[in-house]
Amino acid sequence: MEGKTLTALLELKKVSRSFGGLLALNEVSLKLEPGEIVGLIGPNGAGKTTLVNLVTAVYGVSAGEIYFDGQRIDGKKSHEIARLGISRTFQIVQPFPKMSVLENVAAGALFAGGAKDLAQARATAEEILRFVGLSGFANASASALTLADRKRLELAKSLAMKPKLLLLDEVNAGLNPVEIQKALELIRSLRDRGITILIIEHLMKVVLTICSRVAVLHHGQLISQGTPQEVVRDPRVVEAYLGSRFAHRTQQGKRNG
Amino acid sequence: MKRTLWVILLIALAAFPWIGNNYALRLVTIMMLYCVLALSWNFIGGLTGYPSFATAAFFGLGAYTGAICQGQGVPMVVAWVIGSLLAAVFATGLGLAILRLRGHYFAIASLVVADVLREIVNSATPLTGGGMGFNLPILKLGVDAQAKLFYYLMLGLALLTIAVALFVNRHRLGFGLRCIKQNEDAANMIGINATVYKTIAFTLSAVFVGGAGAFYASWVNYIEPGDVFDVLFSVKPIVMVLLGQAGTVAGPIIGAVVFLLMEELVWRNFLTFHAGVLGLIVVGLIFFLPDGLLALPARRFRLWRGKP
Numbered sequence: 001m002e003g004k005t006l007t008a009l010l011e012l013k014k015v016s017r018s019f020g021g022l023l024a025l026n027e028v029s030l031k032l033e034p035g036e037i038v039g040l041i042g043p044n045g046a047g048k049t050t051l052v053n054l055v056t057a058v059y060g061v062s063a064g065e066i067y068f069d070g071q072r073i074d075g076k077k078s079h080e081i082a083r084l085g086i087s088r089t090f091q092i093v094q095p096f097p098k099m100s101v102l103e104n105v106a107a108g109a110l111f112a113g114g115a116k117d118l119a120q121a122r123a124t125a126e127e128i129l130r131f132v133g134l135s136g137f138a139n140a141s142a143s144a145l146t147l148a149d150r151k152r153l154e155l156a157k158s159l160a161m162k163p164k165l166l167l168l169d170e171v172n173a174g175l176n177p178v179e180i181q182k183a184l185e186l187i188r189s190l191r192d193r194g195i196t197i198l199i200i201e202h203l204m205k206v207v208l209t210i211c212s213r214v215a216v217l218h219h220g221q222l223i224s225q226g227t228p229q230e231v232v233r234d235p236r237v238v239e240a241y242l243g244s245r246f247a248h249r250t251q252q253g254k255r256n257g
Numbered sequence: 258m259k260r261t262l263w264v265i266l267l268i269a270l271a272a273f274p275w276i277g278n279n280y281a282l283r284l285v286t287i288m289m290l291y292c293v294l295a296l297s298w299n300f301i302g303g304l305t306g307y308p309s310f311a312t313a314a315f316f317g318l319g320a321y322t323g324a325i326c327q328g329q330g331v332p333m334v335v336a337w338v339i340g341s342l343l344a345a346v347f348a349t350g351l352g353l354a355i356l357r358l359r360g361h362y363f364a365i366a367s368l369v370v371a372d373v374l375r376e377i378v379n380s381a382t383p384l385t386g387g388g389m390g391f392n393l394p395i396l397k398l399g400v401d402a403q404a405k406l407f408y409y410l411m412l413g414l415a416l417l418t419i420a421v422a423l424f425v426n427r428h429r430l431g432f433g434l435r436c437i438k439q440n441e442d443a444a445n446m447i448g449i450n451a452t453v454y455k456t457i458a459f460t461l462s463a464v465f466v467g468g469a470g471a472f473y474a475s476w477v478n479y480i481e482p483g484d485v486f487d488v489l490f491s492v493k494p495i496v497m498v499l500l501g502q503a504g505t506v507a508g509p510i511i512g513a514v515v516f517l518l519m520e521e522l523v524w525r526n527f528l529t530f531h532a533g534v535l536g537l538i539v540v541g542l543i544f545f546l547p548d549g550l551l552a553l554p555a556r557r558f559r560l561w562r563g564k565p
Binding site: 056082083088095096097098099103107108110111117118157161 | 427429432433435436439440442443444445446447448449450451
């Protein structure tokens, strides 16, 4: 029993959150093992971003417990959680617009990545910009980047914090197929560096190629969990996405075929 | 080159009391006071992006604390230090309470603080003299010697404020404050303890202002609530910082100097309508130079190269 809680990097135990009368998350329990890439999918409004916001303490939990690296983190402040080793990207990118790309990344290295001073933070930032392929824009203003590059900047900022766990909220939304391909390579190389990743994603192609495990949220409830192949065959998932009639039909199709 | 320029300026300022007359000395002393106010506001307003109107509260608090302490027989220098520290402690507590508000809400909350303090001072007549004002013990010094003393005191305080501002600007504190100004939620997400950083900035915006208030009380020998809690002590530093350039060290200094010169020139030439004329000039400058006077060279440079 104890061994299990020790191996999970992130564990949500019956986590709920309500906004007024709306139950955005309802007793969600989820575990992330070190080194995994877990996909979090679900229709719009299912509570995916709320889950990320609870882990990073943008909101507090209404009920339930969250553990990271064996330590209870619900009730901690955002900046404390960041320093423990959880970093995130935002669905709507949140750079510091008037700072240079390098300064944006250096901020992450300085305040959560353990850099001793500004000079060291800048050095780390340069290295990370090279890694994500933004070196050429180091001195550009963050607000001058294209959407794809701003998403990459968001990722670089998170990486500068030396995270153990990375929460990616729709990093691929709005990117074209070539840009997505590049982003996926980047995400894989992060896993190879030992970073555990939770990725919120709408593109099924991405989920199927990159995730070792998928969790499906619908109306704030975790309705299915498993390998990508298992999950897409789960009638509850099909129903959530396409409606009950379609789910019924696929079930029938399976029986006939 | 730049360093020699600074050294020359410093020597000129140090030698000034022996060259200028008492009118000029008074003017430059006020200039130093304005530098302290502008640089102080810059910590919270310019760097952190929280539009504080609490400067008058800190100034008045420092002035009355210094005055009352001296009235009770505390040595002058100790009274100044107490005035400065009390303003800082007050700002820390106040900051923890109102820095959770953002934008206009913070501005309004900080605006009423000076009024509340003024009413308290007004009604605590046995301690403060109330609306009759407070007479400080007379210094046993000649008029010229007093002018020189307070000139050097303000100069020293201004230099100290500049030194702290330079340090903060290059330190992680300044970096963190700039992050908070641009996106406080994102700043929290990258591990900045925004509450602590903002409170430090607010305290820094009070400590030197409190000291300046205490100097001021000793300098003018008589203070009254309406004088030291004047809302203009809150508004002028903001105008100075915006005039120079917010978020820098040189900007507030340039803004303070230019503002004082404008104020003095306008006041002398438009006795009956000086506040109105000054207001128009300030509105015009901020309208046409939103990034302040410091942005001027860059703008001219761009025009030369034919870019918009």
